[in-house]
Amino acid sequence: DQQVKQNSPSLSVQEGRISILNCDYTNSMFDYFLWYKKYPAEGPTFLISISSIKDKNEDGRFTVFLNKSAKHLSLHIVPSQPGDSAVYFCAATGGFKTIFGAGTRLFVKA
Amino acid sequence: DAGVIQSPRHEVTEMGQEVTLRCKPISGHNSLFWYRQTMMRGLELLIYFNNNVPIDDSGMPEDRFSAKMPNASFSTLKIQPSEPRDSAVYFCASSFGGEHTGELFFGEGSRLTVL
Numbered sequence: 001d002q003q004v005k006q007n008s009p010s011l012s013v014q015e016g017r018i019s020i021l022n023c024d025y026t027n028s029m030f031d032y033f034l035w036y037k038k039y040p041a042e043g044p045t046f047l048i049s050i051s052s053i054k055d056k057n058e059d060g061r062f063t064v065f066l067n068k069s070a071k072h073l074s075l076h077i078v079p080s081q082p083g084d085s086a087v088y089f090c091a092a093t094g095g096f097k098t099i100f101g102a103g104t105r106l107f108v109k110a
Numbered sequence: 111d112a113g114v115i116q117s118p119r120h121e122v123t124e125m126g127q128e129v130t131l132r133c134k135p136i137s138g139h140n141s142l143f144w145y146r147q148t149m150m151r152g153l154e155l156l157i158y159f160n161n162n163v164p165i166d167d168s169g170m171p172e173d174r175f176s177a178k179m180p181n182a183s184f185s186t187l188k189i190q191p192s193e194p195r196d197s198a199v200y201f202c203a204s205s206f207g208g209e210h211t212g213e214l215f216f217g218e219g220s221r222l223t224v225l
Contacts, residue, residue, distance in 0.1 A: 006152075031210075031211075031212075032211050032212045033212075034212045034213065041218070041219075042218055042219075043114070043201055043203070043216030043217050043218050043219055044153070044201070044214075044216050045216070046213050046214065046215075049211065049212060049213065089152070089153060091212055092212070093210055093211065093212030095210065096141070096158055096160065096165060096166065096210050097155060097158065097166065098143070098155070098210075098212040098214060099155065100145070100152055100153035100154075100155075101152060102151065102152030102153075103152050103153070
């Protein structure tokens with residue numbers, strides 16, 4: 001029973017262009033939604049989050065959009081840089097649990 | 111400040127052997143989580159502790175897995191006996207705060223290979 005789904009295992013983008021990573025969820029009771037970034041041989045690191053009462057949160061090149069009616073969130077990275085190449089995990093929190101998606105590997109080509 | 115510290119970083123063992131993974135959370139954090147990362151299932155929550163007490167262990171796959179947190183600065187995840195399908199990267203994470211916003215601080219992980 002996957003409550004948080006990332007249907008694209010990988011995404012390739014040209015440097016300078018926009019990267020859009022998508023995530024769907026099934027539980028309408030989640031309080032917060034987050035994106036984590038993971039480099040090889042390292043643990044995931046928190047990137048950006050959004051409360052369930054908001055629909056957009058922006059931090060520099062990173063913007064997260066939340067569409068509650070569609071149970072969908074997305075992460076936009078503009079402009080994409082080669083250093084953004086990593087695995088991105090979507091996550092959602094309800095109560096004390098943080099549930100992660102399977103991850104999307106982003107390749108940013110120079 | 112030191113982050114979450116996990117040991118060992120790599121473990122290779124044979125089927126049937128006992129495996130113990132260790133975690134030191136960030137000082138002052140009152141919540142600790144064990145996750146497992148596999149290609150098929152991504153990051154799965156295994157168990158969650160709050161103030162050293164196990165709150166939810168519904169993610170622990172079977173009785174071969176056990177976890178303890180004897181004090182605020184140490185936790186272990188034990189697999190006994192280990193099986194090849196347990197091969198994965200095991201992450202420990204900690205957080206602080208009454209309202210759980212989901213912002214976790216992860217260790218670098220322990221890569222387990224069971225032959």
